Amino acid sequence: MGGLSALSVLFVFLSYAVTTLFIVGFLAKIFKYATTPAPLKIPTTPAPTSRGGVAARLLGELLLFTSLFRGNKWTWIGGYLFHFALALVLLRHLRYFLVPVPELVSFATEVGIWAGVLLPITAIYLFLRRVLVDRLKYISTGADYFVLILIGLIAITGLVMKFSFRADITSVKEFMVSLISLSPVNIPMDPVFILHLTLVLVLMAYFPFSKLIHMGGVFFSPSRNQVDNSRDVRHVNPWAKR
């Protein structure tokens, strides 16, 4: 890392450390979920009677938030748009990491900007819900507000780089690509970018140890991922004494 500024050394180190933490932490959780036994058949019925049906049920939860739709339309619309915007924004960000930029990502470039605008709006909407609805206020913890504020700020700093204090995209991309190719160069001396990156690193470090793990949770939820066939196929509890 000869020739790197002190600040660059710090951020290069943090980027690698946090990415490692994120990946290892996430995989460790998933590994634990996958290996912890489910002693009994507990699908919330009516449930699919085949594996294919279960796959459809899980896809519905993942892509359409079907159960949330049933539960609360106002939360669904806010939550759905929030996650949809987040997905598009993440997709759009691949253009800062990949050479050449794939076609799908180029497509997301235009619509991704609007998603970027939608993201803080939906974060504020979800935040206000937590403050204004008495039931939500009662159940919200500091962590719930924290992630909404964090993601909101990440989105806003991102938009600032696009619309007011334009970042030098070429040097940002050069920096990101250099990180991926393990031959880091100096970080662009753009305070908004540095703030944006810092917040993202905080989010990534926080991710595996928080409720943000929920994205993995639905696949391992026995009430959603089990087939309703308990009379026909004997489900064995690995730890039962017989």
Place this chain on the structure above:
Amino acid sequence: MVDKIETPELTGEIKIPKIEPGATSHYRPNQASEKHNNNLGFPGTRVENWQEKSIEKMDDLLSKYKSLLVYLDSCVRCGSCADKCHYFLGTKDPNNMPVARQELMRKVYRKNFTVGGSLFPVLSGAEDLTEDVMTEWYSYFHQCSQCRRCSVYCPYGIDTAEISMAAREIMDTAGIGQKYCNEILGKVMDVGNNLGLTKPALANTLEFLEEDVEEETGVPVKFPLDQEGADVLLIAPSADFFSTPHIEGFMGYAKVFHEAGISWTVSSYASEFANFGMFIGNYETMQKVATRIKDAARELKVKRVIVGECGHAWRVAYSFWNTLIGPFDFLDKKYKNPTHICEFTLELLDRDAIKVDLTANDNRVVTFHDSCNVSRGSRMGDSSGGQFEIPRKLIKKVCGNFVEMDSETIRELTFCCGGGGGLLTDELIELRVQGALPRAEALHEVMKERGVNTMAMICAICKAQFTKVLPSYGIDMEVVASLHQLVSDAIVLKGKVGV
């Protein structure tokens, strides 16, 4: 007993209340005595190091139950479940919102098992299992009837029942048991049924029922006990032997067997379908209770096991028996084992093996209360949703007037009666009355608008609960009926000719 029960007023719609923190923090069931706890292998009284023991048990359960682990991690507090629990709707206490109930355990989990919770307890809402927290646990984990309605609406399928079962298991392990469940479990393991009904008493009861039915119909319908070599072992909830309207349904089962000409028997060793082992979340207890049924079926050399009307027990039988006491390779593979009495009776009706005269129920306008554990924890028949279709088809075969309640309160969205999950005990009567509010609203509406005078159901707990609490809402307990009571009234007994 409470003199004056605070009964919510029926308003004509199910309303989401403004929260009233602490409204029911004083509701808690009586604690089990030393003997009741010891019967199940739990410490008799609260152990010296109860906190340590509790956390140890939580650790153990987290390694044994994927559900608990994933559910404690995944909740984002979106609030989708918040207004779905009948106890919240009826009591206004925010700790009866499923998510808040879960948080009572989640805060302890965070503190003891997560990095964030141990480093930043305030930010993440983490707390130690203090005396106060244990008081909350005992109170609010006994205000959950494990009905799974919340799990329908959760984007991750988080089932509060799994969490309240784990909490009760942890409390039992620390010597803090609940009297109602633990006392009853002792009886079933000792005598064979929840009522503590001995073999001679059971024999007397069945004899009395035989006389009763013959007097009424002129037909000698038998109620066999411990009859080796019978085709069918019938396992009924023991309330079916005594309580009203349960017993009317029990007579219905007997008439069906009689008319179909299928030999059957009750077992004095396994004279209980209910399995409160599920309520206390203790796998070994649940397995022990279920094992009696397997042993009885073997002993009596029956071909198949048919079970009576009981909600949580049907969940245990349908979903868990195969795991707990299966495989049933000693029974006739021609049949589904276990078979629900509704599956059995409908099949006989479908192939005209028994006859009914549905005008016998012309005085009734019937609605059906879906019991929670049947609806969301089991199935009947061969296709998904059979647990809703089969009882309805059966009702329509025996009665010409059938009306549905509000669609948000039936099938998989059904509301618990308010007495499930081991809460059907006198000291929780206020909770039970208030928890019945959503069902009372929906029932009252069809009584007023559609002339409904009968609510049929297939759960012993629902029947006992509704007959007790509906009068608080000005609804006559006569409305409550066993589904097989309708069958009993409509079935044509061939031997009846000439009487």
